[in-house]
Amino acid sequence: MLEEYKRIRSSIMGEIGSLKDLFLHINREDPVTALQDVEKKLLENRFHLVVIGQFKRGKSTFINSIIGEKLLPTSVVPLTSIITILRYGDKQRINVILNDGSNVEIKREELTDWVTEEGNPRNEKNVKEVEIYYPSDYLKDGICLIDTPGVGSIFQNNTEVTYGYLSKIDAAIFLVSADPPISQSELSFLNDVRDHVEKLFFVLNKIDYLDEDELEESLRFTKKTIEDALDMEDSTIYPISAKLALQGRIKKDDSLIRKSRIKEFYHVLNDFLLRAKGQIVLKKAISDIRSILAKEEMAFELESKAISAPLGMLEDKIKKFTEKMQDIRQDKEDTYYYFEGEIKRVIDILDRDLARLKESSIKRLLGYADELGRSYSDRPASQYAKDIEAAIDQEIIEIFDEWIIKEEERLNKEYFRVSKRFSERTNEIIDAILDLSEDLFDIKIDRVRVDEQIERDSSFYYMLGEPPKFFGVESAFDFFSKRLFPARLSKGLALRDLKKKVPEKVDKTCGRVRWDFMDRIKRSFMDFRWELNKKIEETEENITKAISRAMELRKKSAKEIEKAEKDLLKILNDIRYFKKRMENISLQLPERI
Ligand SMILES: Nc1nc2c(ncn2[C@@H]2O[C@H](COP(=O)(O)OP(=O)(O)OP(=O)(O)O)[C@@H](O)[C@H]2O)c(=O)[nH]1
Ligand SMILES: [Mg+2]
Structure with missing residues (x-):
């Protein structure tokens, strides 16, 4: 996933490594610290993806299909009632954050008792959100998936929780399903959220219920309804079956995954993440490194001028x-x-x-x-x-x-x-x-x-x-x-x-x-x-x-000064070499959309 992002990120990390060696070798602490900061920011970058939609559209199932396991509880009755955030962790760990700021660590079997309306009716346990650390490759690339309570469910509180979360994310995936077709309350929800999110993807889930003709019709209907309601010129609806995708992942059955059409959507999503956000992150790292180099270049050039001036x-x-x-x-x-x-x-x-x-x-x-x-x-x-x-x-x-x-x-x-x-x-x-x-x-x-x-x-x-x-x-x-x-x-x-x-x-x-x-x-x-x-x-x-x-x-002997001058020139050459390399990496970044 996000191959290009990962590739460029690792070349930048490689340069950072060599640069740190260079500066350590000549006892320059400031640039080393600054480079470590850049490195840290690169590693900590997260893409926040939220899945929203009316209750029972398959949000939790969709997230499960991404990580390839039945982790989040899913059901035929309105279920998820608490914002649940999935992040990468070496070991699986589930942390419940309560409204008063305290934390409770729970076991996987207990998840249902905390994040569902059934286990935690009207949020009587006072949960703010639940974090799941999970060792999945997809999350390892810095993706953070957020499951939300179904909007428009009979539990009004759940809806408010979802609205509150939208400002913190990079892209929202809006799930509708073929059956029942998109409703008025979903459209008014869409109208409310559109201004609050950077990017909205429309996904038509549960296409396994439909044959080719029905799918075609459903896509046309959903597209037109959304465009009319949001006063949009053109929209793209991505058809998927989260259920088949999940089964395909669990059974390692490629034909199911193909039928689920999930890969087409991942592709679009990842492309967006790289271009819209990954690109900013990479660009920032490159420009930070360049500015560190510019600073060092200036200092060494000054030093070398100052040694030779009368x-x-x-x-x-x-x-x-x-x-x-x-x-x-x-x-x-x-x-x-x-x-x-x-x-x-x-x-x-x-x-x-x-x-x-x-x-x-x-x-x-x-x-x-x-x-x-x-x-x-x-x-x-x-x-x-x-x-x-x-x-x-x-x-x-x-x-x-x-x-x-x-x-x-x-x-x-x-x-x-x-x-x-x-x-x-x-x-x-x-x-x-x-x-x-x-x-x-x-x-x-x-x-x-x-x-x-x-x-x-x-x-x-x-x-x-x-x-x-x-x-x-x-x-x-x-x-x-x-x-x-x-x-x-x-x-x-x-x-x-x-x-x-x-x-x-x-x-x-x-x-x-x-x-x-x-x-x-x-x-x-x-x-x-x-x-x-x-x-x-x-x-x-x-x-x-x-x-x-x-x-x-200058207080030193002529011989020592001469040696220092040579050393300085060598360092300046090294710095200029790395400047060129950083320029080359920045040329590899895709154009912004
Ligand atoms: N046939 C079919 N069923 C699906 C699909 N995705 C989800 N479902 C089913 O739809 C029901 C609801 O799925 P959930 O993932 O719990 O839906 P949700 O949107 O998280 O629901 P809330 O948490 O209540 O908002 C479950 O019975 C799923 O098995 C799909 O692609 N095809
Ligand atoms: Mg759910």
């Missing part, structure tokens, strides 16, 4: 470099100051939006309280106030939940704008340092890589961290007093009292939301600034270290 001139140049660096550093400080102001502006937007929300929601809630007062007037006094308050609390949760999602999007956009500008400024500062060194020491610096690197990193940082989920129904109002109303209090008074509490409730909730947003914005910004500052400082340090190494060398 001493007086060299000292003069170093003085100039130090002076100019003062200006550049001041520039950096100004930039930071400016961006702090920009971040404050983002927070101002949040405050203005919150103020508007506060006003409109208090109005709406007071009206709602009156409405509730009327419709609950038959309830006994002891119950009356309690019920109204509970309904109001619920309404607040809904208002804020909905608002937070929109606000998150808005702030993300703003934050992206600011951080992009910030990383551009950082590039300019790094460029200024490099310009200065080129000028002063008469060297040519290979710098395209540095630009690329920051571009890429910035796109990683602009997200404000985890998506918000502030309001679990149970925990949202812990901080409000849960005072009970004395029974003798008249209903009218109780309602008045409650309405008085509404602004306070809204206010407190606004406070919490504000704090949470601000905290995330500030933290993201600080991390980002730290990263960028590190890049600037590394550039400067790289230069000053190279010069001081040269100055040290």
Whole structure:
């Protein structure tokens, strides 16, 4: 699977190995550490694939067919109720993660007791998700398969669990089946998810029920229905039989596998994974290595120039470099100051939006309280106030939940704008340092890589961290007093009292939301600034270290200096050789789609 990805990855790993040897040999620690990081990232890369669809379409069976074993429970009644993640592991191990963050290790026979509606009705065991580590070749390539509860099953909770998971994945496989044909609720689910996933594959499962003509008809029908519902020009539906594929794998029967048509789909899927994601991962590794090489090349070139320059001139140049660096550093400080102001502006937007929300929601809630007062007037006094308050609390949760999602999007956009500008400024500062060194020491610096690197990193940082989920129904109002109303209090008074509490409730909730947003914005910004500052400082340090190494060398005997010069040239040659090799590897990457 993913042959091409694996092949290129292993050539990159090979280069990393030789480069580490090279730098270890000349006692350069920094590039070795940096190379180890690249290696680690390459090895840790995961492709996240989620299988979604209505209950009983064969999601769990499909995943079983990929790994070739009946691992996940499947059944004729709605079953999977918990997100189940399959990852590679040398040994099989199943880990249940509970909502409170604790873990339970379970045996394979116990899986049904935890991930199915039958074994764990309404998720009474409070499971967040289940991880299965499994020694399968397919997973070994870095693929991570995610089974989800059937959407639209009678258990509403299951549906919500599935929606929540979509943002974390690379591609979603949407399973429908020939019989029964695609339904309205599947189409509305599709409409909801399409914007949340990077890539959606449509798969028609259970084709073993159909003969050629029926299959043809079913494909045509499914294709047209999906295109109409999603307003798409063209779609591709991949027909498979997960059941035959699984049987074929278990019995090692190629004719069953052929009949299942699963290979055609794997091919498309893997091709996508390589191009869309694998390619980004490989490209990033290559460009990281190139930037390490560019940095080393610059340092050694500087060093070699500095050894051979006349001493007086060299000292003069170093003085100039130090002076100019003062200006550049001041520039950096100004930039930071400016961006702090920009971040404050983002927070101002949040405050203005919150103020508007506060006003409109208090109005709406007071009206709602009156409405509730009327419709609950038959309830006994002891119950009356309690019920109204509970309904109001619920309404607040809904208002804020909905608002937070929109606000998150808005702030993300703003934050992206600011951080992009910030990383551009950082590039300019790094460029200024490099310009200065080129000028002063008469060297040519290979710098395209540095630009690329920051571009890429910035796109990683602009997200404000985890998506918000502030309001679990149970925990949202812990901080409000849960005072009970004395029974003798008249209903009218109780309602008045409650309405008085509404602004306070809204206010407190606004406070919490504000704090949470601000905290995330500030933290993201600080991390980002730290990263960028590190890049600037590394550039400067790289230069000053190279010069001081040269100055040290100059104190030695003429013979030793001569030898050092030769060594430096040899290292530079080696570095240039590896640069060429990395270029060749990058030419092997397929074009992006
Ligand atoms: N004939 C046929 N039956 C299949 C196929 N794939 C799955 N099934 C059957 O369909 C039923 C449901 O399969 P599951 O894999 O449990 O379906 P699911 O989508 O995971 O169901 P939930 O977990 O409830 O959402 C089982 O009885 C499977 O054996 C197929 O390709 N052909
Ligand atoms: Mg299932």
